[in-house]
Amino acid sequence: MSRIQNIETNLTSINDAAFQELCDRLIYFKYKNPSAFARIGSVTGKQKTKKGTPDSFLLMSDGEYIFTEITTNISDKDKLLKDIIACFDYKKTNISSDKVKEINLFFNFNIDNAYIEKLKSVATSFNPKTEIIFWSLDLLTSVLSTNHHDLVSDYLGLSYDTGQIVSIEKFISEYNRSSHGIATPLDNEFVQRRQEMDELKRKIAEKDFIIVTGAAGVGKTKLVLESIREFIQENKTYKSYCISYKYDSILNDIYQYVSDGDDYILFADDANRIDHFNQLIAYYQSKQFGKLKILITARDYAYSDLYLNCPAELTEVIKLKKLSDNQLIDIVKGEPFGITNPNYQDVITRISDGNPRLAVMLSRLAVEKQDISVLSDVSNLFETYFNTFIKDQKELANPINIKSLGVISFFNAINIRDKERLLEILKNFDIPYEDFLEAVQKLNSFEVVGINYDYVKISEQNLSTFFFYLAFIKNKQLSFGTLLTHYYADYMSRFSDCIIPANNTFGSEKVMDVVLPDLKKHFDTIYDDSERSYKFLSIFWFYLRSETLEYLYNEINTYSEHESINTKRMILEKKSTLSGKDQTLELLGKFYVGCPELKDAIELSFEYIEKCPFLTHKLISQFKELINFEAKDQHNNFRRQTILLKTLIDKIEKGSCSCLQVFHGIAKLFLKFKFQYVNGYKDRTIHFHTYTIPLSKKIKDIRKMIWDTLDLYFLENQDECFQVLKDYSAVGGEISKEILEYDLLFIFNIIDNHLKNEFFEHCLYVQKLIRWLQRHNIQSSKFERYRNDFINPMYDLFTKVNMYGYGHKEDYEFDDYGEFLRLKELEIRSAYIFKDQADMDSFHSMFTDIVNVHKPETIHLESLDFILEENFKRDYNIGFKFLELLAKRNDKLLFIPTRSLKQILVIEENVCLVWELIEKISFRSKPLWKISFFTEIDSALIKNEHIDMILEIFREIENLKFMSLDWAERYLNFDYELYDKILTIVTERNREPNVKIGLQIHYFEKTFKMLSKNMPLIQEAYLQQVKIDSHFDYNKNGLFRIIEMNPGFLKDYFDYFYFSDDIEFTERKADWGFIWEIEGMGPVFSEIFKRITEKNVFSGFSSHFLNNFFSNLKEDKKAKANEFLFELLKANYKDIRIVNLIVNIARYARKEIYENILLLYISLNQDPDVFGKIWWRGNGGEYNGGDISGEIEANDWKKILSIIERSEHGTNLIPIKKVIKDRIYSCLRFAESEKTNLFLDR
Structure with a gap:
């Protein structure tokens, strides 16, 4: 007789008193830390029963009751019904029915479902919220055999092995x-x-x-x-x-x-x-x-x-x-194995999954066979690993154990308390219920499985994979067809989790032989359902490769590339745009890993984009992701990349424009020297790898195909092919010199065949290529010819105005950077001395074309200022004409003269001419030219009339950020209110729609002393500037000066930003501690607290913005800030919203006063309802993956309780303590569900 049967037999014959005592101990184990526990139906000090209703009860911390009724009277089945009715009889229990949370019925026999439903219905008629737990003979047997061996020994006389x-x-x-x-x-x-x-x-x-x-x-x-x-x-x-x-x-x-x-x-x-x-x-x-x-x-x-x-x-x-992959690799490459090949190391670490013994056994096998393919089927190795256990015919070799483990492995975890569900599963696999439970107990004692929270689960993932393979594949003790028929729809992901590891570990052929017939049969039943077919094939495509390709072929052929309107294609295009993925490409991409049908899959991919060209870029991205060069490709002689290129080029030769577009994308990738890829996920960690390709014969062939195709189709697709060339030489970091030297012959061939020195971009590319190659210590006899041939006037201009190089050297190649700048300036000044208007026009035209290619970089515009200045020096008239040209054609260059104006604005005549020039021409940068004019004019020529001209500039400007007004200080001698006047105009202009004039970041900090005391103007201007640029006055020195003059401005600041519905308040981490240096801030700050609570709901999550005012304070300011919080609490302890803000600050910025804040509060208010609405420990928290948040939160409440215990208010705090204890109880209950999930997910 089995142990389970022994437990059942002894339960049916147990005496009433022993049964009642056993059940009371079970219920007490289930509900830890009740407020009260009473055994009404037991005689104190004796193992004897007496009448009482209920037989026992627990009072929980929430004020509700858990009742227990216990009976062994199998002859009177209505005894259970009578017990339920009695539990709701106030005369018998003295407890209102609405406080009965749960009734536990213990009985040493079984009842049918109909009777259970009848009992539940009766209970619901008294209190719909009362839960009835039926502790039947089956449930008691399961619980006792699983979790309470001591009770089995104490009350049923069945002894377990002693410790x-x-x-x-x-x-x-x-x-x-x-x-x-x-x-x-x-x-x-x-x-x-x-x-x-x-x-x-x-x-x-x-x-x-x-x-x-x-x-x-x-x-x-x-x-x-x-x-x-x-x-x-x-x-x-x-x-x-x-x-x-x-x-x-x-x-x-x-x-x-x-x-x-x-x-x-x-x-x-x-x-x-x-x-x-x-x-x-x-x-x-x-x-x-x-x-x-x-x-x-x-x-x-x-x-x-x-x-x-x-x-x-x-x-x-x-x-x-677990041992990390690096630790396992240290074992593998150390003595006695000496395995240094990364391909072997990757396979060994993947299979062993942190298990050092498996890593050792795999290493021995790899060293013995000297063939990586032996690691693709390690079923025998696993059997060796579990050899002693497998040979024990009385244990694991017992079919019921293997079948039980197979079922558990598929479902990951099984709830053994859910008898109805468990019976359904076991019935499908012909496993008797009692035999399964006994097998689970035996396997648990061997630690093959673990039982926790009513779930049974295999202890290790690789062990689970092995037993799935053993039960469903190798021994065929369980039917894969049955699994597919009953559980595919609801457990789709579990098929992936079981089949793929078994396939990778024990060999695909062994798995395929068993599963293929069932897969084909199932696929036939869903073939006409597109959605189900795609999902099914996305999991089982590897075993149904021919069927998958045939299905996709038929699907692709439903699209027509010739029809002007194709409804299905239109739907696909819209769906693709919305989702970012295409299910057909996703499924085809699975073949790119390198299976025999790779070429068919690639050809189907090309046919698909011919009919749906809007998917071309997605296909390119998929190729880049899935047919990237990896270390494993070298072992297969780069078969995947070769097939892709040959198929692609064949399509291009047949005239496919879409494939030519794909080629350009692939060429950029395949011509790299190093490749990064992700080798899957493990322990929720992404592992990145870098692979440097060798210059093998196959790599030479691949690169030759690419270069030859680029050469062949260069004229047809100049822009795309030329971009491939430019991207190739834009590679940073390390390169392979021998590969580069190999590629160079092809690059030279393309240059000779297709690049022309009449094009600036071609000249620029060739010259840059030479410098790039020389940086990598590569020389060629062609360099000198190319250097001389690929020059034209525009390139010559570029070399002069480019401030990054001098001659054939880059700026970083000079030992003395100052010497480089001196030589560069001399070169620019001497290169472009204009003789007439034609010279200027020619120069400006080429310069503009260069800017169109290189964008108007400041470094080039600096060169332009050198040229303008030098021409002014040589011939003022020429210089002036050039200045006029730059103004008239300014929109593309956005050039602003500075040093050149400084040189000429030293005499009255020039001042007048230049101003007249700026005024008569309309161009976008005109206000900035005017500012430059007044910045560079000689101080001796400044006049009173200039003040109005300056003010007019600010009336003209539309949008400008970071405008410096340092130059205006020179004009204060003529008008000491100039800063005020400028600020007034800027403020007025910023009120206009679509106008944003931003001042330099530290404007108020620098000019505050020079501004008048027109505080309304200053305050409005300040708010505008912060709105325009959130970094304005970032260190708050300007704001400090304003608040120092008017503390109330802080309220206006908050009203304008913090409470705005349409302006994002971006300063959440700014340092606001400076306010404690200003006298009289207490009332203002109190008002801000109130405004925040009135206009914003604080959820209690994380740190509130107000913590910025209390962080990083100097010692003398801490006391002031602390005192403010204490006084604020005393004045507002009835306002939950303000109290929550104070508590949040005490939890984050002022942690040292948290206990004092808590004790002060409970001295002022002992209302438990209000106390429970305050975020004393915050709301939620930040947790790591393995943390049990419920326990962390329970501990937080325990610490809060310990602080309250030190209060002098004694019994007045009992209601508050109950609130805290209820929270602790609730958190611990939640922790139980977390631990269950952690057990199931691990």
């Missing part, structure tokens, strides 16, 4: 024996954890409780044992023991082995499995003399419960990660 305190050596022996070869033996070599071991030893010395947590298989147990060994060698007073737990009380064993007065280390492996873990805590607390260190390991999804039970200040958590 004891053992030495490290005996623990290792028992561990290796009990693992049946599944876990990595603990007596193997210890590798790659030196850093973690040193950290753990430090923590043993510092703390008394150390929890080492991490996923299964990362080496937690081995790390702890090795660390204990070294620690004891270094600390001779300590003795060590391990707990080899066997589901019995451990307290007596501890007292027997651990003597008071000595120093001990106790190690509890997988402590979350120890039902009596609290006995360890109790013993630690009772130990009077000597030191006791308790080391614990726990799975990553289960450690938090243990942490909550340990003394927080004495506990340290160490999170152990």
Whole structure:
């Protein structure tokens, strides 16, 4: 008889009192930390029942009740109905029915669904919110066998193996024996954890409780044992023991082995499995003399419960990660393997997935066979890895175990409490329910599976893949067809998660032989449904490659390239524009990995874009992403790239314009020297790789095809082909010199055949190419000829005005940069001395053409100012005519003369002529020329009449940012109100629609003393400038001066920006602490707080903007800011919105006063409802992937509770304490669901 059957038998024969006591213990385990627990139906001090309704109850922290009714009376089935009715009878319970949250019915027999629905209906008639839990014989058996072995022993007389305190050596022996070869033996070599071991030893010395947590298989147990060994060698007073737990009380064993007065280390492996873990805590607390260190390991999804039970200040958590790929590679390339080939390393790290023993076994296999292909099927290696276990015919070889593991592996995790769903699954695979539960218990004891939160799951991902393969593929103990028929629609992603790893690890042919017939059969049933077919083929295309290509061929042929109106194509174009993806290209792209049908897939891709040319760019992007050069391509002699190029060129030769467009995109990619690619995802981490191509024969062939095609079609597509050339020599960083030298012959050929020195861009390209090649130490006899041939007047002009080079050298090639600038200026000044208007026209025309190619860079315009200045020096009339030309044709160049004006505006006559010139011509930069005029004019020639002319400039300007007014200071002697007048005009103009005149960033900081005290003008102008440019007065020195004069302006500032509906307030991280240096800010700031609460709803998330006013304060200002917050709280403690702002500031910027703020508040207001609406710990938080947010938030509330406990207001705070305890309870309940999800997702 199985253990499950034994439990069922003993439950049916248990006496009433023992059954009631068993059920009371179960319900107490389920609901931790109730406010009250009463066993009404039990006689105190005796194992005897008495009448009472309910038999027991728990009062929860939210004021609601959990009732329990217990019966063994199988003869009176209406007993359950009577119990439910009695629970809602106030005369019997003295509890209102609306407070009954849940009724747990315990009975040692089973009832049918119809009766369950009847009982639920009766309960609903009293209180629709009351939940009824039916603890039937089946459920009790499952729960007891899974989670409560001690209760099975105590109440049913069925003993489990007992545990004891053992030495490290005996623990290792028992561990290796009990693992049946599944876990990595603990007596193997210890590798790659030196850093973690040193950290753990430090923590043993510092703390008394150390929890080492991490996923299964990362080496937690081995790390702890090795660390204990070294620690004891270094600390001779300590003795060590391990707990080899066997589901019995451990307290007596501890007292027997651990003597008071000595120093001990106790190690509890997988402590979350120890039902009596609290006995360890109790013993630690009772130990009077000597030191006791308790080391614990726990799975990553289960450690938090243990942490909550340990003394927080004495506990340290160490999170152990899987061995990284780099650590595994260190093992693989070290002795005795010496595997340095990155291709081998990638495969080994992928399959081993952080498991060092698998990495070692794979390395041995690779070294033995000297062939990477052997790693494509490692099923035998996996069987060797689990060899001891597999050979145990009574255990894993039992078909029920393999079938159970196969089912679990597919579903990832199975809820064993959901009996109805579980029975449906097991029925489909012909697995008896009881046999499955017993298999799960057995596999759990071997740690092949883990059971948590009512779910069973295989402990390691690669182990799960193996058992899926074993059950569904190799042994065929489970039907893949059944899996496909019943679960494809709802579990599509699980097919990918199971099939693809099995395919990659154990060989595609083995998988295909089994799944192909079922896949074909299923595909036939959905062929006419386009959406379902695409989804199905996107998963199983690899096994249905011919079917996939045929399906896509038929789909593509429904589009017509000749029809002027094709409804389907129009729909596709719109859909493609909206989604950014095309399902046909996506599916074709799966073939680009390199399967035998690659050429067919590429040809279909080209046919598709011929009919839907709007998808050409998407196809180019897909080729760049999927047929990029990778290390694996070298092993296959670059087959993918060769097929793509040959197919593409063949299409071009047949006249395909779309394929020619694709070619130009591919050519730019394939002519690179290095390639970056992503080698998939692992542990949610993206791994980037760089691959440098070799100059192999195949690479030469590929590059030759590209260069020859460019040469052949250059005249037909000059712009695109020329761009490929330019992109090639624009490569930065390292290049391959031997590849470059190989390519150079083809490049020279294209230059000789197609580039002409009459074109400026061709000259510029060739000259730049020569310099680029020489930078890479490449020389050629052709350089001198090219350098002399590819020159024309425009290029000659470019070399003169280009401020980045002199002669054949770039600026960075000069040792003395100052000398370079001197030579460059001399060259520019001497090169362009104009004789007449024709010279000027010719120069300006070429200069404009250069700017059209290179854009009007300031560095070129600086050259223009040199030329203008030099011509003024040589011949004023020529210079003046050139200035007039630049003004008349200014719109393209946007040139503004500076130094040239400075040279000539030194005599009255020139001043008049230049001003008249600027005034008579209409051009876009005219106001800026005027500003330059008044900036450069000699001070001796400044007149009073210039003031009005200056003011007129600001009446003309439409839009200008960052305008400096430093030059205007010279004019203050003629009008000391000039800054005010300019500011007035600018402010008036900025009121106009579409006008934005922005002043220099530090304008108010620099000019405040020179401005009058017209505060309304200054304030309006300041607000305008910040609106135009959010960086204006970034350090707030100008604002400080304004507020210093008028503290109330801070309110206006906030009204204008912070509360605006249409202006983004962009200064959320600005430093506003300067306000505490200004007297009289308290009332103003209080008003701002009130305005913020009136106009903005604060959600409690993150740091509020107001924290900027309280951060980074000097010591003398901290006290002032703190006092303000205390006084604000006293005045507004009834206003929840203001209190929330104060608390937020105390949580972020003024953390040191948080406790005082909390204590002050509860001294002023003990209303629990108001207290509960304040964000004392914020709202939500930022958490890492493995964090349990519910527990973090519960701990936050516990800290808040500990602060309140120190208050002197005693019983008045009981309602507030209840609010906090309810929050703690709620957070911990939420944490349970988080831990369940973490267990399922890991």
